[in-house]
Amino acid sequence: MRNKKHKSLLLWISTRIIVVAASVLFIIMFAMWSIYAVQYYWVIHHMSPAEYQEFLTLRANPHINISRFHEIVDAGWGIGYSTPSITSLNWGWLLIFLILATPFIILRCLRAARPLTAQFSSLTEVAEIVAQGNFNQQAKLVTDGPEEMLRFSNNFNKMISQLALYERELKASHVAAAHELRSPLTAAMGRLQGMIDHVFPADEKQLNMVMTQLKSLSHLTDDLHFLSLASAGQLTLHRNVLNLESVLKERLTWLKPQLEAANMSVSIEADDEFYYVGDEFRLGQVFNIILENMLRYCSKGDRMFVRLRHTPQGFEITFQDTGPGVAIDYLPHIFERFTRGERSRARDLGGSGLGLSIAKEICVAHQGSITATMPVDKGLLITVNLPILPHKLIDSLPEDTGR
Structure with missing residues (x-):
């Protein structure tokens, strides 16, 4: 079903103004013509056939006898018919028609403005309800509005x-x-x-x-x-040029005892150098959270694969393990606060349930994103996307920032 294409506000208002104005002019013109027509047929109805025939001849060729033509017109329509005056009958009729057309103009304008007033009234009523702390109301949509x-x-x-x-x-x-x-x-x-x-x-x-x-x-x-x-948007980032692969390897070194205890191996695949302007501590915190989360959900002997690659938008870092993954119903809520998977419900095993929420906020603060999916084969796949580093930002940084 095709969506109805709505007009812009300027076109919507202009169309209605033009329609109202044109309607008023048409009504006045039709009324004036109607008066002329009624008066014309009334006069010629009372003419004799000979006089009417003479009138038609003189109207087509008034130079034949201009005096006689004016005599017939003055006799039928009155001498004031052809006399220019502000008090003539035509101006009186025009005033009468304007008075009669005014209610129509008002009603037509009110009808034309009804969609706007109805929509604003609905928005105002709902806004008053929302101001009282009730968020269960929705404004009605007026479909014929701009x-x-x-x-x-x-x-x-x-x-x-x-x-x-x-x-x-x-x-x-x-x-x-x-x-x-x-x-x-x-x-x-x-x-x-x-x-x-x-x-x-x-x-x-x-x-x-x-x-x-x-x-x-x-x-x-x-x-x-x-x-x-x-x-609150008050998170402060201490940005400098860093090597994402180096930060990742450093975090893996910290987790080496836990990885060895779990008999788990981690492989890093990077086909290039990945320099990025960001907060090294916070991004390291993201890597640490993801690795600890995978370590928590995996079993002994499982493996982790970390891949860094360039994308048209920036950098993509993927973390994939061979563990059992998480429950399908838990996956959409994995980055929400205080959420834990079934294997990590207990605080001593699953932490506070804030880790991945913190990782998401850090990525967002870097104008990036983090997502979690379940691969077809096995395990959990977490993807971190970071935007491209502007070259002018690199050039503006001091030499000792790790470039």
């Missing part, structure tokens, strides 16, 4: 839907954050209370257990602070 108004109304409804989504996510995030913060805090307080009540000995082992919970709480608050800055 294109700009329809686009504005559609975007207005999308904005409300997005606000409703943000509200739901915020409420869910608050509940999840409270739960995540409560877990280590409760554990630490319980352990300390046990030592106070002499249930546990106040030795180094018990204190280390308390410290572990407090460190977990500290990491969680740092992550939440980072995400709040990213959501």
